[in-house]
Amino acid sequence: MSAYVEGKVSVLQGPGVFLNPKMASLRDLSVLFLKTYPLSKDARLLDATSATGIRGIRYSLEAGVRDVTLLDINKAAHRSTVSNLKRNRIKAHAFNKGIDEYAATCRDRYDVIDLDPFGTPVPYLNDVMRLATGDSLLMVTATDTAVLCGAQTSACIKLYGAKPLHNELCKEAGLRILAGFISRLAAQFNRGITIALSISDMHYMRLFVRMQHGAEMALSSIKENGFVSFCPACRDFSTLRGVAPVMSSKCNRCGGQVEIGGPMWLGNLYDDKIRVAMRENIAEVHLHSAVQLAQICAEPDIPFFYSLPMLSRRMKRGSVSPNRVMETLRDSGFTASKTQFDKDGLKTNASLEDVLYAMS
Numbered sequence: 001m002s003a004y005v006e007g008k009v010s011v012l013q014g015p016g017v018f019l020n021p022k023m024a025s026l027r028d029l030s031v032l033f034l035k036t037y038p039l040s041k042d043a044r045l046l047d048a049t050s051a052t053g054i055r056g057i058r059y060s061l062e063a064g065v066r067d068v069t070l071l072d073i074n075k076a077a078h079r080s081t082v083s084n085l086k087r088n089r090i091k092a093h094a095f096n097k098g099i100d101e102y103a104a105t106c107r108d109r110y111d112v113i114d115l116d117p118f119g120t121p122v123p124y125l126n127d128v129m130r131l132a133t134g135d136s137l138l139m140v141t142a143t144d145t146a147v148l149c150g151a152q153t154s155a156c157i158k159l160y161g162a163k164p165l166h167n168e169l170c171k172e173a174g175l176r177i178l179a180g181f182i183s184r185l186a187a188q189f190n191r192g193i194t195i196a197l198s199i200s201d202m203h204y205m206r207l208f209v210r211m212q213h214g215a216e217m218a219l220s221s222i223k224e225n226g227f228v229s230f231c232p233a234c235r236d237f238s239t240l241r242g243v244a245p246v247m248s249s250k251c252n253r254c255g256g257q258v259e260i261g262g263p264m265w266l267g268n269l270y271d272d273k274i275r276v277a278m279r280e281n282i283a284e285v286h287l288h289s290a291v292q293l294a295q296i297c298a299e300p301d302i303p304f305f306y307s308l309p310m311l312s313r314r315m316k317r318g319s320v321s322p323n324r325v326m327e328t329l330r331d332s333g334f335t336a337s338k339t340q341f342d343k344d345g346l347k348t349n350a351s352l353e354d355v356l357y358a359m360s
């Protein structure tokens with residue numbers, strides 16, 4: 001068995017234990033995130049789905065988190081976690097338990113919880129909330145992107161209580177559906193949320209969610225939920241906050257039949273202080289993570305974007321240069337940038353009319 005090295009950590013995988021080297025970029029960003037996040041010195045961290053233990057070990061060795069607990073329901077994974085802790089000379093608590101069993105028996109509460117399950121995080125989030133304090137940080141991965149991005153609408157409605165989109169906006173809508181779900185669940189525990197960082201890449205989504213205790217906070221983050229209306233004919237979109245807002249079934253711009261997605265989080269996806277601090281330390285991560293981070297840091301924090309190829313097709317013209325369109329919009333005083341959610345997407349506060357004019 002050969003060792004796998006990532007960051008300052010070297011782990012052995014063990015038969016039947018999960019380890020995906022392609023997720024190294026996400027682990028890099030999570031470590032960098034924790035290094036920039038204002039954690040107290042005695043913060044307690046729970047790696048709730050440890051597998052080899054690579055995350056918990058990296059958080060301890062590289063982000064300086066001193067009190068780490070690692071859980072895995074799988075025996076082989078637990079054994080691998082224990083031997084990798086030893087291998088990296090880390091003192092931590094490790095248990096061969098499922099999150100539900102642990103939440104039912106454990107009296108400890110954690111300041112940071114990393115949840116990185118196979119597929120959807122939904123079945124675990126209730127127990128994660130029980131293991132959290134009112135002010136914890138949750139780092140949650142979802143790899144059920146087909147569900148969140150609208151390839152399986154009924155599964156999304158069933159799991160997340162939300163209607164997904166199945167068009168160019170689907171990845172951002174999916175991530176916002178996940179955030180909306182977490183905000184509504186947190187509210188049941190009398191907690192509000194803000195999103196410190198959001199990442200969408202390859203087959204996963206990842207949210208860094210900061211909770212704040214209190215009924216008012218809970219209610220105000222519920223109010224950050226709402227719906228998006230998307231017109232497949234002219235590709236325009238609009239958003240409306242509220243639990244049951246009145247939305248027209250026709251596009252305001254062209255009169256076409258719109259598709260409505262939600263409820264979903266329409267609030268911020270980033271904390272600017274964290275983005276700036278992470279950007280300052282971009283040299284610490286590998287190329288793929290650095291490219292991702294640069295993109296995330298450049299992105300305006302506003303809901304949704306225009307797909308330039310879809311607009312070009314609609315205008316029955318060849319491809320346009322995204323840089324030229326962005327420059328034209330910026331010259332007219334708008335913000336305009338690419339987006340992590342679509343390599344051909346344009347995030348801007350300009351209207352569709354202004355974008356079409358800039359493309360002409």
Ligand SMILES: C[S@@+](CC[C@H](N)C(=O)[O-])C[C@H]1O[C@@H](n2cnc3c(N)ncnc32)[C@H](O)[C@@H]1O
Nearest residue numbers: 018049050051072073074077098099116117118
């Ligand atoms: C995607 S892997 C985690 C990968 C790891 N975080 C990493 O970065 O390499 C998911 C892990 O969750 C574990 N798991 C599944 N259900 C669980 C549960 N109910 N409680 C705790 N662990 C669970 C699996 O055994 C598996 O090792």
Ligand SMILES: [Zn+2]
Nearest residue numbers: 231234251254
């Ligand atoms: Zn329209």
